[in-house]
Amino acid sequence: MPVSTVTQPAPAMVTSRHWPVPEERRTVSVLFVDIVGSTALVDRLDPEDVRALQLEYFGAVAGVLRRWNGVVEKYVGDAVMALFGGVESDGFDAYRAVRAGLEIQRVLDGQPLACGTRVRLRVGVATGEAVVDLAAVRDAGHGAVSGAVVTLAARLQEHAPHGTVIVCAATRRATADLIDYRELPPAVLAGKPAPVTVWRAAGPGPVRPAGGELPFIGRRRELAALRDQVARAVRDRTARWVSVVGPDGVGRSRLLTELARTVGQVDGVPVRWCRAQCPPDVAAAPLAALVRDHAGLRADDDPATVRRRLSAVCGPLVPAGRLSATVAALGTLLGPTPDAAAAGAARWREVLLALAEREPLVVAVDDVDRAAPEVGRFLHELFAAATARRLPLAVVVTHRPEWADLLPLGSARRRHRLTVPPLRAVDAGRLLRHLVGERAAVARLLPLVAGYPGYARAYAAQAGDGGAAGEPPVPEAVHRMVSARLDRLDGTGRAVVMAGAALGAGFTADQVARLLDLDPGPLRPVLRELVARGVLVWRAARHGYDVADRTLARVAYERLPRALRAEFRRRTAPVVCDGPPRPVRLAHPAASGRLVAAGTPAPDGRPVRTRPVGVPARAAPPLAASA
Numbered sequence: 001m002p003v004s005t006v007t008q009p010a011p012a013m014v015t016s017r018h019w020p021v022p023e024e025r026r027t028v029s030v031l032f033v034d035i036v037g038s039t040a041l042v043d044r045l046d047p048e049d050v051r052a053l054q055l056e057y058f059g060a061v062a063g064v065l066r067r068w069n070g071v072v073e074k075y076v077g078d079a080v081m082a083l084f085g086g087v088e089s090d091g092f093d094a095y096r097a098v099r100a101g102l103e104i105q106r107v108l109d110g111q112p113l114a115c116g117t118r119v120r121l122r123v124g125v126a127t128g129e130a131v132v133d134l135a136a137v138r139d140a141g142h143g144a145v146s147g148a149v150v151t152l153a154a155r156l157q158e159h160a161p162h163g164t165v166i167v168c169a170a171t172r173r174a175t176a177d178l179i180d181y182r183e184l185p186p187a188v189l190a191g192k193p194a195p196v197t198v199w200r201a202a203g204p205g206p207v208r209p210a211g212g213e214l215p216f217i218g219r220r221r222e223l224a225a226l227r228d229q230v231a232r233a234v235r236d237r238t239a240r241w242v243s244v245v246g247p248d249g250v251g252r253s254r255l256l257t258e259l260a261r262t263v264g265q266v267d268g269v270p271v272r273w274c275r276a277q278c279p280p281d282v283a284a285a286p287l288a289a290l291v292r293d294h295a296g297l298r299a300d301d302d303p304a305t306v307r308r309r310l311s312a313v314c315g316p317l318v319p320a321g322r323l324s325a326t327v328a329a330l331g332t333l334l335g336p337t338p339d340a341a342a343a344g345a346a347r348w349r350e351v352l353l354a355l356a357e358r359e360p361l362v363v364a365v366d367d368v369d370r371a372a373p374e375v376g377r378f379l380h381e382l383f384a385a386a387t388a389r390r391l392p393l394a395v396v397v398t399h400r401p402e403w404a405d406l407l408p409l410g411s412a413r414r415r416h417r418l419t420v421p422p423l424r425a426v427d428a429g430r431l432l433r434h435l436v437g438e439r440a441a442v443a444r445l446l447p448l449v450a451g452y453p454g455y456a457r458a459y460a461a462q463a464g465d466g467g468a469a470g471e472p473p474v475p476e477a478v479h480r481m482v483s484a485r486l487d488r489l490d491g492t493g494r495a496v497v498m499a500g501a502a503l504g505a506g507f508t509a510d511q512v513a514r515l516l517d518l519d520p521g522p523l524r525p526v527l528r529e530l531v532a533r534g535v536l537v538w539r540a541a542r543h544g545y546d547v548a549d550r551t552l553a554r555v556a557y558e559r560l561p562r563a564l565r566a567e568f569r570r571r572t573a574p575v576v577c578d579g580p581p582r583p584v585r586l587a588h589p590a591a592s593g594r595l596v597a598a599g600t601p602a603p604d605g606r607p608v609r610t611r612p613v614g615v616p617a618r619a620a621p622p623l624a625a626s627a
Contacts, residue, residue, distance in 0.1 A: 019134045020495035020516045024559045027483065029084040029097040029127045029171060030149050031070065032157035033061060033104055036120040038078045045117070052114035054078065060108055068100035068281065069093075071137055073144055081153070083145055086137035088487040091248065091480035092280040092370070094127045094167075094174035098201050101125055101165035109163045120163060124156025125201075127170040131561060134491070155189040156198065165201040172199045173476060178279055180205040204279070206299040214453055215434050216258050218427030219251065222420055226259045226396070229416050233394040234266040234360040238414055239386035244398040246420035247534070248481040249454025252398040253277075253366050255420060259396070260364065272355065275364040283372035286365055287345055288333045294355075297334070306334060317354035326351065345374070349382050353391065360392040369403035387414070401533075402488050422451025435460035445472070450549035454481065474551055482555040489535070494556075496526055497535055497547060501557035502568040506544030515568050 035041070035057070042050050061080050062072055070082040082100070085093030101123040109121045130147030137144045152168060160166040172181055180202040186195030216223075226242060233240040246252050260273050276289030292299070295309045310327045318326045329347040355361050363382065368375060379395050386393040401419070423431065428451050432442040435456060441463050448471065449456045458475035474482070486494055499515040500507050509527055513520035527545060530536040535552070536545045547553035560568070 019491040020518060021491075021498060021560070021564065022135060023131055023133050023561050023564075025129055025561060026085065026089075026132050026559065027093075027127065027479065028086055028130050028132065028145060028149065029094045029125060029174075030073075030130075030145070030153040031065075031082040031084065031097045031101055031123065031125050032079060032153045033082075033101070033121055033123045034079040034157055036122060036162050041117070041119070045115075049115045049117070053117055053119075056114045057108065057119065061104055064100050064103045064107060068096040068103070070097065070100050071144075079154075079157075081150070083132075083137065086132050086145060087134050089480070089483050090280070090370075090487070091484040092178075094125070094171045095178050095280060097125045097127075098165060098167060098171065098175055098179050099204065102201055102203060105163055105165060122157050122160040122162060123165040124153050124158070124160055125165060125167045125171050126150075126153035126156055127168060127174055128152065151191065152189075152196075155191070156187070159187045159189060159198065161200075167199050167201055169197045169199070170476070174480065178205055179203070204282075204285075214251075214254055214457060215431065216254065217431050217434075217453075218423045219255055219258070219420075222255055222418060223258055223262070225416075225418055226255070227263055230259070230263050230271065230362060230394050230396075231266045233362075234269055234271060234392050237390055237392045239383055239391060240394040241383050241415045242394060242396045243415075243417045244396065244420060245401050245417060246398075247400055247452075247485060249452040249478070250420050250422060251453040252420055254453060256364055256366055256396065256398055260362070263362070266360065269360060271360045271362060273362050273364065274352070275362075275366070277366040278368055278371035278375065280370045281372055283374040284333055284345065286368075286371055286375050287348055287378060290352075290363065290365075291330055291333055291348060294351075303331070306331060314351055317351055317358070345378050349378065349385065352382060352393075353385055353389065356386060356391040356393040357389075360394075362394045362396060364396040366398050368397040369399035423453065424451065427451075428453075428456060431456050432460065436463050438463075448472075448549075448551050450551060454478070455551065471550075471554075474554060478551060479555060482552050485535070485552065486556060486559075489530075489533075492523075492526055493530055493535075496523065496530065497552075498556045498560055499568070500536065500545060500547050501553040502560065502565065503572065505546050506539055506542035507546075508544050511572075515571050 045053070057078070058075060058080065065072060065080075065082045068084075070084050071086055073081045073083045075081075082097070084097040084100075104123060105121060108119065110118055112118055126149045128147065128149035130145045130149050133144050156166045156168060166184070166187075167175075167181075172179075181199040182202050184198050184200055187198045189196050226244070229240050229242045232238070244252050244255060256275075260275060263271055265271055274290045274294050276286040276293060278286045291297070291310075295313045297306060297309055301309075307327055310330050311323065314326055314330070315323060326347045329344040330351070331344070333344040333348065352361065352363060363379070365371070365375065365379065368379070379397065382393070383395050422428075425446065428449050429442060429446055431453060432445055432449065433439075436442060436445065445456070445459045445463070448459060455475075455478050458477040459472060462472060462475050486497060489497065495516055496512055499512045502515065503511055509520045509523045512518075512527075513523055516523075527536060531538055531545070535548055537548055538544075539546055547556065557565075
C-alpha cells in the first residue's frame, strides 16, 4: 500500500551510449519490493520519522540492487520497481534479481530501521518479454520498460507471504541450477484468468560442475592438447596456466569434465583435482567450492562436521600451531555470506601450495569470467607462488573469448590458451542422433544447432514443441546464450546484426546503411569487426554478409519492435519512383541517428528533422528481398 510521498534518493545515471535502434523487445527480469502494512505504519508515525524511514529503506534497497546490477526503474510510494537485463545481459539477469530479492529480505525484513521501526517486506520477481527504451534504462528512468512482465512482478509481490521472495515459472526455469526453490500452491492473481504457478526462493543452491551430461564427441584433438599441458606440469614439476576459451554453449565445461575424468594420473603418479564452477558476481563462492571439493563437504553440513573434515584434510598440510587458525579461516569461506569472507583466501592458497608439494595438483575453475575479480587475483597469486616454488600445479580456467584473459606473468611456455571451435557438422549430427534419434528431427535441428553442443541439448529437450510445419521455437536456455552474445556488442554493432537479420543472406554495407539511415562508410569497419568476432560471415560468392547462424539471426530479428520491422520491409521493397525514399523521422532533433518508425511524433511536439544533421539525402540502392 502506498505511503504519503514518492521519494527518489538516487540520482539518475547519465548514459552517452549510441543506440541506432533505440527500442528493443527483450527478455528481462523485473523485481517489485513493498512494505507490508505501510498505511497503518504511516498513520502512527510522525512525518519526520516517516521521512527518515523512507530514506533509509530506499537507500538500502537501491544499494542492494546496484550490487546485483539492477536498475531502479521507479519509486512509487514505498514500492520499488527494479529492472535486470534492460540494456545488457549475460544470461543471468533472473539469477541476479532473485539474489537481490533474497539480500533485501536478509538486510531489511524485520530489522530495526530509523527510530527503531521494524518493517516487513514482500518481494516478487517475474521474467518475460518487454519493450525497452535503451536510452531510458537508468536509475529512476520511468517508463523504460513496458509489458505484462511488469504487472506480473507487481502481482507476485502482492501475493508473497511476509519476508519471502516469490517468483514466476519462467524465473524459476532460468535459475533452477543456481537457486533452491519450494513450490507453492497456485496463486490467484488479479487480472489473470487462471491460477499462476509460483515458487518461493529458499536461497542460493549448491553450484555443481557442469558438462557431464552429454556424450563426448568431436573433441579428441582439444582433449589431447589439454592432457599434454597437465602432463608437462607433472613431469617438469612446473606450474602451468591453461585457458579453455569459447562462446557459451560450445562445450567448454564438457571438455573440462572429460579432462578431469581421464587425467587421474601421469606416468603412474596420481594427480589431485580441485574443481569449482563460478556463479555470477559472488566473490568467494568458487573458493568455497574448491574447499568443499577438497574436503568432501556438502553445502548443508553442520559446523561440527565442517570443522572435523577441515581439520582432517589440513592436518597433514599445516603446522600444528597454525591448524586451528587455518580451520577457522577456511570456515569463513563456507559461511552463509562467502562474498564477505575473503580473509580465508590467503590460508586456502597456502593449503593448496602445501598440497602441491606432496602431489601434483590441478585447480580447475569453470566459467571464471562470471566470477568477481577477487577470484582471478587469487588464481594469479596461486600460479605465481607455485611458479616461484617450482611446484607441479596446473591452473585450468574456462571462459568466453570476450573476457580479458590477463595471463599471469612468466615464461610463455608455461601459459597455454586453447580455443574451442563449434563442432563440425558431422559431429554435431552424431550428437543430435544420440539425443533425438529420429533422422527427420536431426535434419531439422542440425542447421539451428550451428555446432554448439549446448544448443543441441536444449533443442533436443524440446524436440517436437515447434510442430512439424516449421522451425521449433528457440529454447529459453539458447535464447539467453544468444542474447548475451548480442549484448556484448555496442549499440551500432547490435543494430547492424538486427538489420542484417532483416535483410537476409548476402547483405551489404550500403543496404544496412539504408535501413539504419546511416552513412555506409563508417559501417564497413563495424562489419569487418563483426566478422572477426564470429557474429557475421563474409560470403565471397554473393559479395555480401550473412549472420553467422540461423538461431542468432532469429533472436536478433525478434528483438526489433513491430514498427521497425515494418519500416525495414518498406525500405527493402523495390524502388518504383524516381524520387528519394521517404525518410525515417527521428524521435527529436537531439536524438540524431536514432531510428523510429515514420510518422512518430516528437515527445515534446516540436517539429522533427527528417535526417540526422550533416547526413545528405541519398538515392535508394536496390536491396535484398524483404525480410
